[in-house]
Each structure stands twice: as structure tokens, then as C-alpha cells.
Amino acid sequence: MEVPRNEYPRPDWVRREWLSLNGEWSFAFDDRDQGLSQGWMKQSEHFDKRIVVPFPFQSSLSGIGDPAPHPVIWYRRSFQTPADWSGRRVLLHFGAVDYQAAVWVNGQFAGSHEGGYVPFALDITGLLGEGENRLTLRVADDERPNQPRGKQSAKLDRWGCWYTRVSGIWQPVWLEPVHRIHLRQAKLLPDIDRAELAVRFGLSEYGESTRLRLTVRFQEKLVVEQEVTAGKTFGYFNDLYPLAEQTVKIAIPGARLWSPETPDLYDLEIQVLEAGLPVDTVQTYFGMRKVATENGRVYLNNKPYYLRMVLDQGIWADGIYTPRTVEEIRQDVAMTKAFGFNGARKHQKIEDPYYYYFCDRLGLLVWSELPSSYSFDERAVRTATAEWQQAISRDYNHPSIMAWVPVNESWGTEGLFNPGNPEVFGRTVEYLETMYHLTKALDGSRLVISNDGWHQATTDLLTIHDYSQDAGELAEHYRAFKADRHAASFLPGLPIILPGYAYRGQPILITEFGGVKTAEQGDFGWGYGEAVPTYAAMGERIGTLIRTILAEAEICGFCYTQLTDTEQEVNGLMNAQRVPKLDPNKFREIFSAK
Numbered sequence: 001m002e003v004p005r006n007e008y009p010r011p012d013w014v015r016r017e018w019l020s021l022n023g024e025w026s027f028a029f030d031d032r033d034q035g036l037s038q039g040w041m042k043q044s045e046h047f048d049k050r051i052v053v054p055f056p057f058q059s060s061l062s063g064i065g066d067p068a069p070h071p072v073i074w075y076r077r078s079f080q081t082p083a084d085w086s087g088r089r090v091l092l093h094f095g096a097v098d099y100q101a102a103v104w105v106n107g108q109f110a111g112s113h114e115g116g117y118v119p120f121a122l123d124i125t126g127l128l129g130e131g132e133n134r135l136t137l138r139v140a141d142d143e144r145p146n147q148p149r150g151k152q153s154a155k156l157d158r159w160g161c162w163y164t165r166v167s168g169i170w171q172p173v174w175l176e177p178v179h180r181i182h183l184r185q186a187k188l189l190p191d192i193d194r195a196e197l198a199v200r201f202g203l204s205e206y207g208e209s210t211r212l213r214l215t216v217r218f219q220e221k222l223v224v225e226q227e228v229t230a231g232k233t234f235g236y237f238n239d240l241y242p243l244a245e246q247t248v249k250i251a252i253p254g255a256r257l258w259s260p261e262t263p264d265l266y267d268l269e270i271q272v273l274e275a276g277l278p279v280d281t282v283q284t285y286f287g288m289r290k291v292a293t294e295n296g297r298v299y300l301n302n303k304p305y306y307l308r309m310v311l312d313q314g315i316w317a318d319g320i321y322t323p324r325t326v327e328e329i330r331q332d333v334a335m336t337k338a339f340g341f342n343g344a345r346k347h348q349k350i351e352d353p354y355y356y357y358f359c360d361r362l363g364l365l366v367w368s369e370l371p372s373s374y375s376f377d378e379r380a381v382r383t384a385t386a387e388w389q390q391a392i393s394r395d396y397n398h399p400s401i402m403a404w405v406p407v408n409e410s411w412g413t414e415g416l417f418n419p420g421n422p423e424v425f426g427r428t429v430e431y432l433e434t435m436y437h438l439t440k441a442l443d444g445s446r447l448v449i450s451n452d453g454w455h456q457a458t459t460d461l462l463t464i465h466d467y468s469q470d471a472g473e474l475a476e477h478y479r480a481f482k483a484d485r486h487a488a489s490f491l492p493g494l495p496i497i498l499p500g501y502a503y504r505g506q507p508i509l510i511t512e513f514g515g516v517k518t519a520e521q522g523d524f525g526w527g528y529g530e531a532v533p534t535y536a537a538m539g540e541r542i543g544t545l546i547r548t549i550l551a552e553a554e555i556c557g558f559c560y561t562q563l564t565d566t567e568q569e570v571n572g573l574m575n576a577q578r579v580p581k582l583d584p585n586k587f588r589e590i591f592s593a594k
Contacts, residue, residue, distance in 0.1 A: 004061075005054055007326055009095050009172040011357040012397060014283040021079060021135070021173040027051035027064070030072040030138075040074055041104040041136045047076050053173060054095065054322055056166045061319045069156070071142040073168050078132050085177040090128060092135075093121045095171025095352070099141040106134050114383070116141070117148065117350035117371060118390035119171070141167040145412075146380035148387050150348035150371030151313065151566075160526055163315060163567045170321045171352055179272070179279035181207055186270055187245075188286045188397045189445065192301060195255045197286060200247045203272065206232045213271040213278070214250060223266065226250055230272070257301045258287030258399045260342040263363030265399070287360060287399025291446055293460060297556050298447075298507050300365075300402075307365070307509060307557025308591055309343035310336055310573070314351050315566045317576045326354045331578065333358040336563060338584045339573060340591035345452075345511065345559045348372060348408065350391045359400035367449070367559075368395060369405035373412035376428060380412060385438060392442045403446055406435035409453040409465065410494075416455040419499050429498065432457045452511055454494040457501050465512035466490040467561075469529035471544040474513070478552055509557040510549050515571040516541050518581070525570030528561075535581045543590045550593060560591065 003023045008014055026047035028040070040046050055062035057073065081090060094101065098116030102109070105127035113120035127133075143154045143165075153162040182204050189198040199214060212230040216223040232242040256264040265285045272280040292299045298307060312332065316323045323329055329352060336344055343365035346355070350371065359366050370388050373380045388406060395401055410416045415428030436450045436458050450457050453465035464481075468474040468491055480489035481496065485503040488495045497503060516538045517527025532538050542560070549558050565572040573587055574580050580587065 001052075004052060005172050005322075005325070007354075009093070009174055010353055012284055012353060012360075015176055015178075016281065017085075017177055019079070019081070019175040021077065021175060022053050024063075024077075025051050025053050026076040027057065028074045028076075029070045030074055031070055033072045035072065035074055035138060041109075041138070042107040044076065047074065051075070053169050054171050055319050056098075056168055056170045056321060058164050058166060059318060059320045059322065061322070061324060067158075067164050069143065069165070070167065071140060073139050073141075075137040075139070075169065076134070078134050079175070080132055081128065081175065081177075088177040088179060089123055089125045089182070091121045091176045091178060092124045093119065093172075093174050093176060094169065095119050095173070096350075097137070097139055097169050097171075098166055099147060100139065102138045104136040107136075115148070115387040115390060116166075117150075118387055119394060137169070139168045141165075145374035146377050147383040148371040148373055151315075154374065158567055161566075161569045163569075164320055166321045178204075179274075181205055181210060181272055181274060182280040183270060183272060183282050185393070186282070186284070186397075188268070188284070190252075190286055190288045190290075190399070192255060192257060192288050192290045195252050195288075197250045197252055197266075197268075197288075198247055199250065199268075199270070200245050201230070201270070202245045203230060206230065206242055207274055209273075209275050211273040211276075212248065213269075213273055214248065215269040215271075216250060216252065217267045217269075218256065218264070220267075223252065224250055227273075252288060255288040258289040258360075258363075259300055260337070260363040260365055263287070263361060265360060284397065285360070286397060289399050291402045293447065293507050296505050296507055296554060298461070304556075307343050307559075308341050309345050309365070309367070309511075309557065309559035310339070310341045310591075311347050311512060311559055311562040312336065312344045313347045313562065313564075313566050314349045314355065315564075317567075321349065322352075326352075326358075328578075329354045330358045330362075332563065333362050333364055335574065335578065335580070335584070336364055337362060338588065339580075340588035341560075343367070343402070343557075343559075344563070345369065345405070347562075350387075350395075353394070356395055356398040356400055360398055364400055365402045366398070366400045367403040367405050368401050369408060369452070372408055376413055376415060376431070381431060381434075384412075385435070388435070388439070389442060392439065396443060401446065403449060403461070404439045404443065405449045405452050406439055407432060407451040410451060410455045413451070413455075416451075416498065417494075429457055429500075432498075449511075454490070454496050455498050456496060457498050460506060462496065462503065462506045462508045463511040464490055464496055464508065466510065467513060467515050467528040469516070469541065471548040474545060475548050475551070478548075478555075482554075507556045508554055509559070510555060511557075511559040512561050513549070513558065514542055514545055515561040517571045521570050521575075525565070526568050527571040539582050539586055539590060543593070546590055546593055 111122040187200040415424040447460040450459040515528035
């Protein structure tokens with residue numbers, strides 16, 4: 001069969017040599033969880049199904065299409081490494097596996113990972129044999145609510161605005177050969193005020209003569225080439241082990257700034273040199289841009305910027321989390337811009353790297369959001385903080401990402417609904433504060449929304465959700481909020497700011513509203529409020545809501561729900577097959593209104 005999704009999986013971190021492991025694998029459900037005790041990692045007879053990777057087994061594109069709960073699943077396939085990889089380290093990459101993955105190569109344990117939305121890699125060099133090798137993967141993904149789940153239904157069936165579950169491999173799997181000394185990471189920190197780029201890099205190890213060569217190009221023209229020593233560097237308190245990261249700064253004269261209107265990107269080639277010869281080369285890119293807030297406004301590149309965003313859940317009818325091709329991702333980004341939006345709130349999903357890549361290339365700002373847990377305990381804190389740190393690390397370099405959202409609508413933080421219980425309420429507020437400050441410690445260059453929608457503590461933006469379908473009602477709710485910032489004036493009747501916190505002049509945005517459903521689609525489906533009769537009436541209702549928001553001078557942006565119909569939730573601007581419900585120019589007229 002033709003290998004699906006056969007493009008290089010990380011467009012923001014490209015190496016020339018690699019081998020895709022997408023395609024057909026052997027597969028098995030292990031509903032009695034007996035595979036470990038029976039040694040399935042060393043056997044083949046239990047694998048009675050075939051699955052197409054990287055599509056989750058619940059999707060039709062996987063070739064299985066079974067939405068029923070299967071808490072333990074197994075994958076198996078064989079592979080051969082090219083002969084010219086001999087003498088190098090071989091890394092096994094998984095783009096994302098939901099949720100707990102254990103990996104064996106030739107029956108020997110290679111490693112494990114927990115977290116359904118983030119990548120992991122294993123060095124399997126010492127486990128490889130001559131000729132054909134066998135790769136086995138066990139995945140555990142039950143319905144426990146105290147781990148990041150996002151919009152995956154924890155009921156038997158999908159319902160309301162919760163959708164088909166996703167388990168196992170749902171992003172590409174690939175092999176990559178690297179030299180013993182290679183780049184592990186490089187954080188790119190643009191500074192438009194100083195017209196420079198800081199590159200904070202980490203290597204697998206450091207040789208005596210290791211150097212780094214950095215080459216910056218803009219539209220294929222050389223901007224600057226710089227070579228620096230990358231030898232061992234020690235901290236003041238430690239002369240036994242070198243620091244994991246070093247930083248080099250590169251001047252970018254006459255820097256072209258990145259924005260949705262001018263998505264100018266610089267190409268960056270990073271080479272690791274040993275004895276003057278390149279032993280590792282990575283192709284990446286960066287955008288010179290700055291995000292800040294001042295005087296109740298959002299600033300992009302030191303200028304006030306009004307955010308016109310759409311909520312995007314990234315779900316496809318045939319692949320659920322995984323589109324058939326990356327072109328489908330590009331089309332979603334292109335249509336978002338065609339409808340008049342300059343940003344998207346990627347809701348309850350850490351997306352495929354190609355989504356952020358196309359936002360970088362085409363020019364679309366993004367709010368990246370941690371998929372929610374649905375209960376609060378010590379495990380929920382551990383799993384959320386661990387996965388959030390990995391997500392920020394993977395996506396740090398994307399200029400399109402302007403904000404991080406660690407919590408949505410108090411999901412998984414039910415103690416916030418109970419201020420009368422000081423112990424429970426206080427502990428949950430501490431979690432909100434922890435997530436805000438943890439995110440800031442990892443990335444001080446972006447905005448952080450502590451709890452999008454309501455119940456907000458320390459936050460860079462004050463964000464409001466209200467699905468009033470009547471523009472006059474929405475306006476009245478906002479007037480009450482202006483009179484009393486702690487009033488529970490918006491639907492569903494919850495305070496925007498938590499007790500003990502005050503409004504401190506942050507920019508105010510309406511970040512969920514609309515969700516208009518039409519009777520023209522028939523009776524099937526779920527949406528907010530009473531349906532309008534036609535798509536034309538949908539456009540009229542959206543227009544009145546937009547004009548109400550624009551009339552409030554202190555509001556500096558909005559996010560409309562939503563880009564596409566999503567399974568049974570049928571309030572998108574496009575249906576699930578990405579067909580617009582109105583002419584894109586009509587949507588552009590509505591959402592670009594001044």
C-alpha cells in the first residue's frame with residue numbers, strides 16, 4: 001500500500017535522512033489486559049487485525065473504525081534500517097501516542113512514555129539486529145478523568161460537545177540516524193527591539209572540538225553566517241558535568257517582522273561540526289515578532305492589534321484527530337484567513353506540528369491550549385503539568401503561537417465552583433496560579449490565560465465566554481460586568497474573576513460566543529440556543545453579535561465558535577467536510593467589520 005502521511009513529520013525541525021514507519025501494522029485489542037503476562041512483545045499470533053498508522057483505531061481511515069472502549073491495544077511491525085546508517089545512532093520517533101506507551105524492539109524493552117498529545121523519541125541503536133527488526137508497542141488508554149483528555153467522550157457514546165475517543169498512535173512514526181554528537185533542541189528567541197535572535201541549544205554530548213555553524217537566509221538570500229565554539233561549559237556550582245544548554249546571539253540587521261498580514265520567515269540552518277566537518281544538520285526557521293500588553297490592549301510588534309479569532313477543534317470526519325493529508329490542514333488555515341480571521345484558538349488539542357507550520361507560513365496567530373482533565377487530584381496535577389511542559393517545549397519556536405491556555409472553563413478544577421470550602425477552593429486556586437507561573441517560567445515571551453472563560457486568577461488577558469444568541473442580551477450582560485467586575489452576569493452565570501482577585505487593567509476579549517446552529521441542516525446535531533432557519537439567517541445573527549462586541553471600546557478581540565461542524569456539534573462556519581455554509585466573502589465581510 002502507499003505509505004500515508006509520507007512527508008517529513010516535523011517541518012520545523014528537518015533532518016535529511018529518515019525512514020517513515022507509517023502504513024500497515026499488525027494490531028490487537030487486549031481487553032483482558034493479558035498481553036504483558038503472556039509476552040506478546042515476543043509473539044505474533046495474537047495480532048489478529050491490521051491497522052493503518054498513523055490513524056487511531058476508532059477512525060475509518062485506520063481500516064478498523066471501532067469506537068467502542070478498548071483500554072489496552074498492541075501494535076507490531078517489522079523494519080530494516082538502510083545499510084548506510086551503520087555506525088550512527090538510530091532514534092525512534094513517535095509524534096503522539098494516546099496515552100501510556102511501552103515500546104519493545106526485537107522483544108527487548110526500549111522505553112515508555114505517558115502523555116497523549118506530545119512526542120517522544122527513543123535511542124534504539126543497541127537493540128537493533130542485522131536485517132529485519134521487530135517493533136512492538138503496547139498502549140493503555142482508559143477513561144480515567146484525571147489525565148489530559150480534551151474533548152474525548154468519557155461516556156460510552158459521543159454526546160453534546162464531546163466526541164469520539166482517540167487511542168494509540170495518531171501522529172507519524174519514523175526512524176532517524178544521527179551522529180553521536182547531535183542537536184537535541186534549539187530554542188529560538190527573537191528580539192525585535194534589539195534586532196537579534198538568541199539561539200539556546202542543547203547537544204547530546206560535547207566533544208573537544210565541537211563547534212556550531214548557524215546560517216540565516218531570507219527568501220534564499222544569505223543574511224548572516226556565524227560559527228561558535230560549542231564545547232563543554234560549566235556552571236559556578238558544578239565542574240563535574242557540563243551545562244545542558246548554551247546560548248548564542250545573532251544580529252538580524254533590518255529585520256523583517258512577522259505578522260498575519262506579512263508572515264515573513266527567516267530560514268535557519270544549524271550545523272554541528274566536529275574537526276571542522278558537519279556531523280549533524282537541522283533545517284528550521286523563525287519569525288521576528290513580539291507580543292505584549294499595554295494600557296488594556298494587545299500589542300503585536302509594538303503596535304495595538306485587534307484579535308479576530310475563530311475556535312478550531314481540529315477534528316476530521318474520517319480520521320478524527322488525524323487528517324488524511326497535510327493539505328487538509330493547510331486548507332483549514334487558508335479558509336480561516338479567507339473568512340477574515342487573523343487568529344485561531346486551537347481548542348482542547350495539542351495539534352499536529354503541520355498546523356502550526358502552516359499558521360507560520362500563511363500568517364495566523366494561535367492560542368495553544370492544554371486538553372483538559374475532568375477531575376482534580378494529585379495525579380491530575382502531575383499528568384497535566386508534565387504534558388504541558390512537553391507541549392511548550394515542542395512548539396516554542398512557532399512565531400504564530402502568541403498565547404498559552406493551560407485551563408478552559410474550570411474543566412478539571414471543580415473546586416473553583418465551591419468558594420465556601422476554603423481547603424478545596426484554595427488548593428484549586430493554587431493549581432491555577434501554578435499553571436500560570438509555570439508557563440511563564442518556561443516562556444516569558446508569550447501571553448498566558450489562566451482559565452479561559454471565567455473563574456480567572458492571575459492572567460495576562462481577561463477572557464469571557466457567553467453564548468447569548470440575542471445581541472441585546474449580550475450587550476446587557478457586558479454592561480452589568482462593567483458596573484461590577486465580579487458580577488456573574490454572563491451565561492452560564494459564573495464570575496469572570498475569582499474572589500480575592502481584582503481586575504488590573506488587562507485586555508478584555510470575548511473568547512467564546514456565537515455557536516449558531518441552523519435548521520437548514522435538519523434536526524440532527526447539537527448547537528447553542530435556538531436554531532435559525534437558514535444559513536443566511538445564521539450570517540445575520542453572527543453579524544449582530546459581532547457589531548455588539550465591536551461597539552464596546554474596551555473589548556480588544558473576539559473568538560467565534562466555531563470553524564467547522566464537529567461530529568454532532570453542528571455550529572460551524574463550514575460543515576464537517578469543510579464546505580462553507582455561506583460564501584467566504586460574506587463571512588469575511590462579517591468578521592472583518594470595523
